[in-house]
Amino acid sequence: MEESLRLAGDNRAELEAVLDVYSRKPVDSLKLRAAEFLITHMKIHGGVRSEVLADYRKMMVQSDTVVDYHTFNPWWKQLVVDKGDRLEVALDVRTVSAAYLIRNIERAFQAWEQAPWHDEVDFDRFCRYVLPYRFTNEMLADGWREYLARKYYPLIAGETDVRRAFAIIYHAFGRRSSDVAECHYTLDPIALDKQGQMWCDQYCVLMGDVCRSLGIPVAMDWVESWGNYRQQGHLWPVLVLDDGAYTVRRGDTIARKGPEVEGRTIVGRNMPEEDYPLKMAFIKRPLRVWRFSYERQKDEPGLPESWSHPGLEDVSALYGIMDSLVVSLSMADEYLFIGTYQSRDGWTPVRHARSSEGRYVFRNLADSVVYVLMTGEGDACRSQGNPFLLVNGKQIGMRPDTVRRTTVRLTRTFPLMPHWTDQWTAMKGTYIEASNDPDFRTRTRLGSIDRTPLFPDSIRLEGKNCYRYVRYVCDLEQTRMAGLAFFCHGHEVEGHLIGATPADTLLWNKDYTETYKKHSYDRVYTRGIDFGRPVELTSIHFAPKHDRTFVCPGNTYELFYYDGGWRSLGRQTADGYVLTYTNVPVRSLLLLRNVSARGDERIFTYEQGRQVWW
Incomplete structure (x- = not known):
């Protein structure tokens, strides 16, 4: 006192x-x-x-x-x-x-x-x-x-x-x-x-x-x-x-x-159809739980100042975060750190252990998390060796097999969260109609979104459909569209917007990253396109609003694998919604980065033909 x-x-x-x-x-x-x-x-x-x-x-x-x-x-x-x-x-x-x-x-x-x-x-x-x-x-x-x-x-x-x-x-x-x-x-x-x-x-x-x-x-x-x-x-x-x-x-x-x-x-709160292929739940793994404390917490003698948290009490054990790990190393450092990969920040230390005759004991580690050992302090803290997955206190090594290679097909840089598919479910019931009258007095419904869409998605049109005007129709709560495109036998048909505000031009953004805009006072929302003349349409491609971590055409990506450090497997400019990389070391810990517009990114492994996020 x-x-x-x-x-x-x-x-x-x-x-x-x-x-x-x-x-x-x-x-x-x-x-x-x-x-x-x-x-x-x-x-x-x-x-x-x-x-x-x-x-x-x-x-x-x-x-x-x-x-x-x-x-x-x-x-x-x-x-x-x-x-x-x-x-x-x-x-x-x-x-x-x-x-x-x-x-x-x-x-x-x-x-x-x-x-x-x-x-x-x-x-x-x-x-x-x-x-x-x-x-x-x-x-x-x-x-x-x-x-x-x-x-x-x-x-x-x-x-x-x-x-x-x-x-x-x-x-x-x-x-x-x-x-x-x-x-x-x-x-x-x-x-x-x-x-x-x-x-x-x-x-x-x-x-x-x-x-x-x-x-x-x-x-x-x-x-x-x-x-x-x-x-x-x-x-x-x-x-x-x-x-x-x-x-x-x-x-x-x-x-x-x-x-x-x-x-x-x-x-997800709005459940899609039973056969919907995307997961509707995601479990986040907390690394540590702090309790804000009025009472000053005791500092560990010799601990670097950057690791001192006098107003925080570590209550991780109360929440079941109780894995431990013993590491034996011959090195001069008094402290050894253990880190996880943080989106955009890279490997970041989250726990420390003090040397006791060359043994470092880490306590209260989260289960089923990828870790890496780290040495140094502050900005100089660097990863050592290869990462490992910790499960029930046991290490599962993640050293790549550079002799054996495989092919991977990638669609995202970050796991898809269920709140996005929640919004996509709300798009059911919206539709696209066409006409040769500018006021749509006589109109034909080309297609409806009857199921929870995927990213991207499409509607194939049957028969011969020749129209000059096409528009998207939805009510106020269903507007979750990020992009629309119209095709005739594989070739995109372009025109100019009708009934649009300047913000609506984002709808036709080819990277499908913006949301179709609406006015709050509209009970029914319609915006469309005038092709200038009647044209034949065979398919409609569309994309719902999303988090910008899908692979999108025109963006450049770089794939890395970890082997004592991040090693590049090359850059690709996407011409579709899937990137294919060959010659990827088996059992690699991977990271896909959007070089054109860096956003959220997460480490993953490739197992049974899909990305598994860590």
């Missing part, structure tokens, strides 16, 4: 005043311990502030209703344009007042002591998960506990089971989690309560503070990155009781014991 008081500078008197208040009466002995807990660990905490954030918060709070992102995003953009986005970090030990801390302590004790589940939350858990006034670096506001408790207590009034109370609050806020907010900084909970959509960390702060205001002990857990996905992690709230941790799934009416990583499984 003395270190915090020393760092407080001119604010030391404020912190000492809190200790003085609770030192006067023996009845306040627990509150004194709570104050000492807050002040002791306050030295690692702080928040961002700026004139722009203050103005943005004011606009949010003054709103009479919850504000939609269509409103608050323009607020933020204009403020940044007018005033810039210059921020400063304010350390809590130098800025938090005695009045703020005392009010926080009093309200926290009141909520804890009055909660029906008081006996399930001991003092230690209270200090860690009810008492703290912040989760991360969010803004602070006076009176947040009173405001949130007054507003949200009616949701759980009469509920005596804390697990049910937690589930009720979880579902009340679940619909607000979204990635559409332009401002990535976290406001205080009073302002967040007016923000209609928010990032997962912002949502966790709001929901967590609501729970803490009602005496419900809540933590915020975080997957920083995944072992088989992109870097983008995820945060979620966790109920922490004396008998363990609890989380909630969609549809649960009571929190379930044994926490689960939220967002790990991506499952």
Whole structure:
């Protein structure tokens, strides 16, 4: 605690005043311990502030209703344009007042002591998960506990089971989690309560503070990155009781014991036909789970500073991330690292082990993940040897057989996520019609999308079809088209757009990467093409909206295999939607990169004629 008081500078008197208040009466002995807990660990905490954030918060709070992102995003953009986005970090030990801390302590004790589940939350858990006034670096506001408790207590009034109370609050806020907010900084909970959509960390702060205001002990857990996905992690709230941790799934009416990583499984909601060839589920593999901690975590002696995380507690074992690996090496490095491949960033260290007579023991490793050993520190950290797949603590080597070669046919640089095929299912019922009248008074339906489409897809036309005008017709919710092309016996027929806005020209983009635009007020959407004269049509080719990681014509790609480093197997410019590479070493770990427009990419192996992602 003395270190915090020393760092407080001119604010030391404020912190000492809190200790003085609770030192006067023996009845306040627990509150004194709570104050000492807050002040002791306050030295690692702080928040961002700026004139722009203050103005943005004011606009949010003054709103009479919850504000939609269509409103608050323009607020933020204009403020940044007018005033810039210059921020400063304010350390809590130098800025938090005695009045703020005392009010926080009093309200926290009141909520804890009055909660029906008081006996399930001991003092230690209270200090860690009810008492703290912040989760991360969010803004602070006076009176947040009173405001949130007054507003949200009616949701759980009469509920005596804390697990049910937690589930009720979880579902009340679940619909607000979204990635559409332009401002990535976290406001205080009073302002967040007016923000209609928010990032997962912002949502966790709001929901967590609501729970803490009602005496419900809540933590915020975080997957920083995944072992088989992109870097983008995820945060979620966790109920922490004396008998363990609890989380909630969609549809649960009571929190379930044994926490689960939220967002790990991506499952399609709009199920296509039973014989649809693409997978409708994807399981992400978390590499490590952190818990944001108010209490400072102990540093490992000698560990490089870049690996010190004083405000994060490693709770991976609680989530079943428990594989271990022993490596024996003769080298001078005190630390050995183990890394995974991160999209765009390459091999990135995720765990460390300290030498003990030439043995390095890695613990809490994720199962079924491709790893590589690494040495060095920071930007100088480099992979050593070849990667391996870790399954149940056993290594499966991934050294390529450069003597034996095979042929691979590749269609993607990154695994396809089910939320894309969800959107494609919505395209069913749309259709393409043709006419020789510019107003389509007499028209013929050429074809309909009756099944969930693939990428790309086509409609073959029967009989002789000669038309000058063709258009695509869909209702407002079905517009998921990224590209259309018309053919006569294998040759593309071109024309000019009709009934189109400038944005609609993207529909005819040959790399099929943009979405067919629509106006929100259109009940039925039609856009078409005029060929200039009646032409015969034999097929229609189309592509649904996608994530730009399919192989697309005109883009240049480079395929690599790993053998002590990435080795190129050459570049190809795609003339279709499949790349064929011959002379690929058997058992290779591969990586396909879009050189023309680098996007998400993921390592894979080629097994039984398909890409298997790692």
